[in-house]
Amino acid sequence: MRSRRMLIVLAAIVMLVSGAAPAYAASAPYESYNYNYWRDAVPSPEAYMPSRSITGETLGIGNFLEPSDMYAAANGNVYVLDRGNNRIVVMDSGWKLKNVIAGFDNNGKQDGFNKPEGMFVADDGTLYIADTENKRVVILHSDGQLAGIVEKPKSDILASNFEFVPLKLTVDRAKRVYVVTRGVFEGIVQFDSDGTFIGFVGTNKVQPNAADYAWRLYSTKAQRAKMVLFIPTEFSNVDIDSKGFVYATNIDPGSDTPVKRISPSGDDVLKRYGYFPVKGDIRYRQMGNDGGPSQLVDVKVREAGMYSVLDSFRSRIFTYDEEGNLLYEFGGKGNQLGTFKLPVAIEAIGERVAVLDQGRGRIVEFNPTAFGSAVNKAVALHNDGQDQAAVEVWQQVLKLNSNYDIAYIGIGKSYLMEKRNKEAMTYFKLGLDRKDYSVAYKRYRREVIKEHFGQTMTVILVIALASWAAWVVVRYRRRRRLISHEG
Amino acid sequence: MKVEWLRFPLHVIVRPFDGFWDMKYEKKGKGLVALLILVLLIVAVIIQKQFSGFLVNFNDPRYLNSIDEFKYILLPFILWCLGNWSVTTLLDGEGRLKEIMITTAYALTPLVLVYYPTTLVSNFITNEESSFFYLLNSFAGLWFIWLLFVGMMTVHQYTATKTIVTMLLTIVVMAIIVFLGMLVFSLIQQIIGFIYSIYYELIFRN
Numbered sequence: 001m002r003s004r005r006m007l008i009v010l011a012a013i014v015m016l017v018s019g020a021a022p023a024y025a026a027s028a029p030y031e032s033y034n035y036n037y038w039r040d041a042v043p044s045p046e047a048y049m050p051s052r053s054i055t056g057e058t059l060g061i062g063n064f065l066e067p068s069d070m071y072a073a074a075n076g077n078v079y080v081l082d083r084g085n086n087r088i089v090v091m092d093s094g095w096k097l098k099n100v101i102a103g104f105d106n107n108g109k110q111d112g113f114n115k116p117e118g119m120f121v122a123d124d125g126t127l128y129i130a131d132t133e134n135k136r137v138v139i140l141h142s143d144g145q146l147a148g149i150v151e152k153p154k155s156d157i158l159a160s161n162f163e164f165v166p167l168k169l170t171v172d173r174a175k176r177v178y179v180v181t182r183g184v185f186e187g188i189v190q191f192d193s194d195g196t197f198i199g200f201v202g203t204n205k206v207q208p209n210a211a212d213y214a215w216r217l218y219s220t221k222a223q224r225a226k227m228v229l230f231i232p233t234e235f236s237n238v239d240i241d242s243k244g245f246v247y248a249t250n251i252d253p254g255s256d257t258p259v260k261r262i263s264p265s266g267d268d269v270l271k272r273y274g275y276f277p278v279k280g281d282i283r284y285r286q287m288g289n290d291g292g293p294s295q296l297v298d299v300k301v302r303e304a305g306m307y308s309v310l311d312s313f314r315s316r317i318f319t320y321d322e323e324g325n326l327l328y329e330f331g332g333k334g335n336q337l338g339t340f341k342l343p344v345a346i347e348a349i350g351e352r353v354a355v356l357d358q359g360r361g362r363i364v365e366f367n368p369t370a371f372g373s374a375v376n377k378a379v380a381l382h383n384d385g386q387d388q389a390a391v392e393v394w395q396q397v398l399k400l401n402s403n404y405d406i407a408y409i410g411i412g413k414s415y416l417m418e419k420r421n422k423e424a425m426t427y428f429k430l431g432l433d434r435k436d437y438s439v440a441y442k443r444y445r446r447e448v449i450k451e452h453f454g455q456t457m458t459v460i461l462v463i464a465l466a467s468w469a470a471w472v473v474v475r476y477r478r479r480r481r482l483i484s485h486e487g
Numbered sequence: 488m489k490v491e492w493l494r495f496p497l498h499v500i501v502r503p504f505d506g507f508w509d510m511k512y513e514k515k516g517k518g519l520v521a522l523l524i525l526v527l528l529i530v531a532v533i534i535q536k537q538f539s540g541f542l543v544n545f546n547d548p549r550y551l552n553s554i555d556e557f558k559y560i561l562l563p564f565i566l567w568c569l570g571n572w573s574v575t576t577l578l579d580g581e582g583r584l585k586e587i588m589i590t591t592a593y594a595l596t597p598l599v600l601v602y603y604p605t606t607l608v609s610n611f612i613t614n615e616e617s618s619f620f621y622l623l624n625s626f627a628g629l630w631f632i633w634l635l636f637v638g639m640m641t642v643h644q645y646t647a648t649k650t651i652v653t654m655l656l657t658i659v660v661m662a663i664i665v666f667l668g669m670l671v672f673s674l675i676q677q678i679i680g681f682i683y684s685i686y687y688e689l690i691f692r693n
Contacts, residue, residue, distance in 0.1 A: 038547050434542050438614035441542075445611070 029339050030316075030332030034404070037275055037432040039283055042403050047319075047328035047372030048353055050338030052095075054363040056082070059097045061089065064361040069168070070354065072347040073121035080356065080363065081119045081129070086112055088119070088127070093349050095365070101127075104138070104146045111146075113138070118168035118180070118237075128177060130166035137166050137179060137191075150177060153189065153197030164189075170238045170246060178246055180235045188235060188248065188262070202262035204232040204250050241301040245269065249296040249309060255279070258296050259309055259320075272324040275405075280311045280318050290314065302348045304380035310355065315340040317355065321379050325406050328375060330366070331355065338364060351376060371400040378410060387414035405431040416440050421447060492517050496524065496596045503634050507641035510593070511586060518585065521592030525564065528595050531602035532556050540609035543617050563661075567591060570660035571639070574653050580643035590642050594634035601627035 028049055033041040056063040065084025072078045077098065080089040088101040103112035118130035125142025137150035152164035165182040166189075172178070175193035178201065187200035208216075208230050216224060233252040240246050246262045247270075256277040261270035276282045280294025294311035301307045305322030315333040320326055332339045341359025348354075351373060353366040368376060374397045381390035391414045394407040401407075408431030415424035416436065421444035428437035449456060495515050499506030510516035533553045536546050568591055572584045582590070601623055609620050640650040 429541055435614065438542055442613040445613070 028330070029334055029336035030330060032328065032330050034326060034328060035276060035282060036403065037405060039276060041283055044328065044403065045371040045401050046330060046369055047375060048317075048330045048366040048368055050364055051352075051367045052365050053337055054091075054095045054365065055361060056089070059089065059091070059095075061097065061100055064089075066358055067356055067361060068117045068344060068358065069119045070345040070347050070356040070363065071119050071121045072349045072354065073125065074123040075125055076349075077121070077125075078347065078349065078354070079119060079121055079127070081116055083115050083117065086114060086116070088113075088129070095363075101140070101144050104140055104144060106146055106149075118166065120170050122171055122175070128169055128171055130169050130179065132165060132167060132182075135164050135166070137169060137177060148195060150179075150191055150195040153191070155197050157199070158197075168235075168237045170240045172240055172244045172246075174244075178238055178240070180238055180248075182234070185232045185234060187266070188238060188246065201264075201266045202235075202246065202248060202260060202268070203266075204235070204252060204255070206230045206232050207254065209254070236296065237298045239299050239301050239307075241305075241307075247299045247301055247307060249299045251295045251297070253293050258294075259299060259307075270324065271322060274320070274323065274325040276326075278309075278320055278324050278326075280309060280316065281314065294318075297344060298346045300346045300348050304376075304383040306376070306379055308346055308348065308353065310343055310346040312343055315343050317346060317353065321406070322383060327379065327406065328372060338366070340364070371397065374400065375404075378407070382410055382413075387417055390414060405433075407431075409433045409436065412436060412440070416443075419443070492520050496520060496593050499593050500596050500600075500630070500634060503637040504641065506593075507590060507638045510589065511582075511642055516586070516589040516593060518589060521589045524592045524595055524599060525561065527599045528602075529556050529560050531599055531606070532560060535602055535606045538610075539606045539620075540612060542612065542614055543609050543620050564591065566661045566664055567657060570657040570664060571653070573660055574656045575643050578649070578653060580645065580653070582639075582642035586642050587639075590638035591635065594631055594638050597627045597630040597634065 028046045030046075032044045032046045034044045036042050062085070064080065064082045067080050068083035069081040070079065071081075072093075076093040078091045078093065078095070080091070082089055086102065090098040090101065092098055103110055105111070113129060113131045114133035116129050117132040120128040122128070126147060127138075127140040127142070129138045129140070131138045135152060138146070139148040139150070141147050152162070163183060166179045167182055168180040170178050176198070177191040177193075177195075179189045179191065181189050184200075185203075187203040190198040190201050192198050212230070216227070219227070233250050233255075235248045235250045238246055238248045241261075244264065248260045248262060250258050250260075252258055256279055257268065257270070257272075258280070259270060259278050260268040263269045270278065272278055280296055284293060285291035292313065294309075294316070295313040296309045297312040298310040299307055300309075302319075306319055306327065308317055308319045310317055315331055316329055317331045318326060318329050330338075331343070333341075335341075340355065340357040342357065343355050344358040345356040346353065347356075351368050355364050355366070356362075357364060374393055378390045378393040378397060381387070381393060387410070391411050394410045397404055397407045408427045412424045412427030412431060412433065413436065415421075415427060416439065421440045424440040425437055425444060428434075428440055495506070495510075495517075499510065533556050536544070536551055536556075568584065568588045571587050571591075572582075574580075575582060575587075605620055605623050609617070612620060636650060636654070639645070639654060640647065643650070643653070645653065
């Protein structure tokens with residue numbers, strides 16, 4: 001009884017003390033995890049915590065109505081494409097309202113947008129808007145003056161009933177425009193800087209499974225005509241990295257490659273060296289309310305080759321490094337700050353991450369925790385080739401999360417480079433990285449043999465001599481026995 | 488246990504036709520040795536799962552269970568012997584159950600001989616050399632199947648084709664035995680559940 005009372009007092013003290021702690025230390029409304037080598041979702045410290053939400057109301061311009069896209073430009077401004085209100089809201093990086101672009105001057109005539117879905121802002125501030133229902137791409141100068149309009153492309157390779165309904169877009173350094181278009185399965189539509197159609201890049205491949213194939217084989221023509229067509233899925237979003245490679249996502253439930261990095265020649269060159277495919281969740285229920293793979297609706301290339309993808313189905317954000325390792329996961333479905341109803345866009349502002357929640361018409365800003373920023377820092381150092389400096393940061397990460405395989409492998413790689421093979425082996429073993437372990441072991445073994453060459457050779461020689469002597473003795477005895485038997 | 492008894496399986500695995508003949512008609516196969524081989528194999532597999540080198544050991548240490556190995560080796564062994572005996576009794580086989588058991592156990596000898604050294608060596612190899620590990624292990628497996636084939640042929644005095652047919656039939660019979668076993672278990676479960684619910688019905692009624 002007494003111990004119980006003590007416990008209550010203790011609990012009260014703990015509650016009082018923790019109440020005084022800053023709100024920042026509060027637990028997140030979601031549970032972060034990472035996948036280990038055996039594909040189990042292992043709880044992990046939160047890498048990002050929600051810090052604030054921004055709505056149209058707080059900006060004083062009336063609520064966002066089904067906002068569809070967001071872009072954080074290099075000049076520090078954040079642009080929100082407010083689809084329902086047909087306007088673009090411009091903020092600075094501190095979420096202060098700068099101005100609202102509701103229309104533009106089109107050759108002396110006032111023109112506006114009609115349910116625009118996608119937006120891109122070039123480094124010089126030029127805006128590219130996928131003006132979806134007007135079936136065009138509008139290009140505006142940073143001051144809001146019209147710079148050009150890309151209309152329905154004309155080409156021999158396009159069908160006569162081709163409809164140009166732009167959804168999402170991105171622009172490379174040469175000002176080529178890549179547009180994801182509704183109902184187009186050939187790939188991403190590519191325009192050059194003056195708006196002429198170049199062609200398609202990157203196609204999603206269709207892989208009918210064996211059952212579908214057999215079913216088709218034994219059905220009549222009439223049945224086949226009624227069947228679902230095996231057409232490639234459309235892309236859901238695009239982004240571009242500093243080297244001009246287009247990152248694209250698609251929602252294909254059967255695919256292990258919903259994220260693609262498309263090279264200028266149209267090949268998928270995304271590195272997938274991690275333990276499992278780059279597809280968001282890898283362990284999920286197959287059936288039921290919350291079952292099925294992640295539906296990736298946006299991708300954001302971040303610093304140091306990292307990229308984040310947004311799963312609108314379970315409202316989670318997955319961040320990968322350049323090699324395709326899952327670094328961290330955060331976010332979730334719900335009503336609290338940090339959880340979403342229908343997230344549609346993700347952006348990175350420096351180290352911060354912002355997610356646009358279309359369902360609730362607001363932006364949620366996330367700040368990295370000690371764990372998150374340590375991971376970001378280590379990845380950046382590794383990407384920079386400063387593996388030795390990264391070791392220290394990785395050690396820090398391991399203090400916060402000792403289940404972090406990537407940290408073990410990172411340290412191992414650095415030690416391997418420094419020819420500390422034995423230590424590298426230990427770390428690779430902890431990170432369950434067999435490929436690198438083998439390399440480290442091979443070097444270590446050679447080292448040991450070299451060091452002990454004299455002893456090794458002596459032992460081998462002695463064993464060889466001894467076995468030869470034993471063999472001679474045995475043969476001699478046997479022969480003698482045979483002779484004595486005969487004699 | 489004589490040294491000769493232990494030496495006999497080593498003779499059988501290199502001269503199977505001769506060896507299995509001697510086993511059947513000269514009564515050289517011993518039940519005790521067969522048991523020893525089985526135990527050694529189970530231990531070999533346990534050791535291999537636990538101690539083979541990191542590069543070739545893909546087992547999740549959290550789920551390793553030595554008792555399971557009995558399930559995966561002893562149970563199939565007994566099933567095989569029973570299944571084979573059931574089939575060959577109907578198909579004019581000359582082998583008795585004890586002979587079948589000893590023959591099968593002796594055929595497992597190569598696995599015992601190969602698994603221990605490969606497990607040891609696997610701790611000192613790199614990825615490129617790991618194919619030798621897999622090669623040796625699969626070689627032992629093929630050797631075992633060859634010995635089983637010759638053993639069954641000799642024990643039952645069958646032709647080669649009939650041996651293959653009975654071996655395949657044995658696998659079918661094994662599946663049937665497992666199926667029947669599960670059926671019996673689930674029936675027993677149902678009966679127990681039935682009695683339980685009657686009991687609860689009675690006590691809750693006062």
